[in-house]
Amino acid sequence: MTRRERTYTAAAILLTAAGLATVWHDQWWETGFFWLAAAGLYEGAARERRTRRARERAVAVRLQWLARGHAVIEPPQPCCRFWLSSDGAVHGHDCTRPPAARGSLTLAEQQALAWLDDELRDSA
Numbered sequence: 001m002t003r004r005e006r007t008y009t010a011a012a013i014l015l016t017a018a019g020l021a022t023v024w025h026d027q028w029w030e031t032g033f034f035w036l037a038a039a040g041l042y043e044g045a046a047r048e049r050r051t052r053r054a055r056e057r058a059v060a061v062r063l064q065w066l067a068r069g070h071a072v073i074e075p076p077q078p079c080c081r082f083w084l085s086s087d088g089a090v091h092g093h094d095c096t097r098p099p100a101a102r103g104s105l106t107l108a109e110q111q112a113l114a115w116l117d118d119e120l121r122d123s124a
C-alpha cells in the first residue's frame with residue numbers, strides 16, 4: 001500500500017465517521033458533504049491501488065522475460081526532460097509514458113540486469 005493510498009483511505013474513514021456523527025445530531029447537509037468527500041477519497045484510494053497493481057504486474061512481466069532469457073536490452077527512449085536530467089528517477093508532467101511504467105527499477109530488476117550484464121560480458 002502506497003503512502004498516498006494510506007492517506008486517502010485514512011481521510012475517507014475520518015470523513016465517514018464525521019458524517020456518522022452529524023447523522024447523530026440530525027445535521028443532514030453536513031452529513032451529505034462529509035460522505036460525498038469521503039466517496040471522492042475512496043475513489044482516489046482505489047485509483048492508487050489500481051496504479052500500484054498495474055506497476056507490480058509490469059515488474060513481474062519484465063522479470064519473467066528476464067528469467068526466460070528473452071532479455072533484449074535496449075536503452076529506453078527518453079520520455080521527458082525530467083527523465084533525462086534525473087537519470088531515470090523522476091518523470092515530468094509532460095511524460096509520454098503510461099503511469100504504470102514511470103517507476104524506476106526495483107532491486108530485483110536491477111540485480112537481474114546486473115547478472116545479465118555479467119553473463120553477456122563473459123560470453124563476449
Ligand SMILES: [Zn+2]
Pocket residue numbers: 079080083090091092095096097
Ligand atoms: Zn518520463
